[in-house]
Amino acid sequence: MSPHPTEPAAPVRLLLCDDHAVVRAGLRALLASTDGIEVVGEAGSGEEALAVAARVRPDVVLMDLQLGDGMDGVTATRRLTSPPEDAGAGAAATPRVLVLTMFDTDADIARAIEAGATGYLLKAERPDELFAAIHDAASGRTALSPPVADRVMARMRSPRPDLSERERDILRQLARGLGNREIARALFISEATVKTHLGRIYGKLGVETRAGAVAVANERRLLP
Known part of the structure; x- marks a missing residue:
């Protein structure tokens, strides 16, 4: 057949x-x-x-x-x-x-x-x-x-972290060397809010320190 x-x-x-x-x-x-x-x-x-x-x-x-x-x-x-x-x-x-x-x-x-x-x-x-x-x-x-x-x-x-506009604002202040209280004053938010955003920034960038966050941000050109 x-x-x-x-x-x-x-x-x-x-x-x-x-x-x-x-x-x-x-x-x-x-x-x-x-x-x-x-x-x-x-x-x-x-x-x-x-x-x-x-x-x-x-x-x-x-x-x-x-x-x-x-x-x-x-x-x-x-x-x-x-x-x-x-x-x-x-x-x-x-x-x-x-x-x-x-x-x-x-x-x-x-x-x-x-x-x-x-x-x-x-x-x-x-x-x-x-x-x-x-x-x-x-x-x-x-x-x-x-x-x-x-x-x-x-x-x-080389993925770019998805940072919010507020997180970018705080990252820019970090790069200027400001502390939490100074960042809060500059952005008209509370210190507690700054700390919350810092925790999220550290997590997204895979770092644990302020200096580490600024270093990674510069490396990945996240800062102007």
């Missing part, structure tokens, strides 16, 4: 989200030129992306970050990739989100990935790289443009 023929894999169901209709039309035309990807919906805003995704159940959402007024791409990504709290065991799976944007700053990349994006591509990518990234995202694999991957690796090798 001859073996059963292998059935072709179902195409990746894709939702386009970009606030520019011309960009969406260009992407739709481009994606029509390749097999294995089916555009099942379009959205011009984050709010519309949520509504359309709930209706068409895409495998992947191709998401721009800047969406004009209203919900931005990061918020939409977080909402799309977070199942509702009342979702039961039989609830539909959340889609993968693949960011496609012109912006490659550390802050944009970090916010998108922390929001749940599976991949991050720049609009300068070649079509074949976009197609491959969509398939990777549908399979749950991370897809990053080479410049983005370089920035992520650099950030991982």
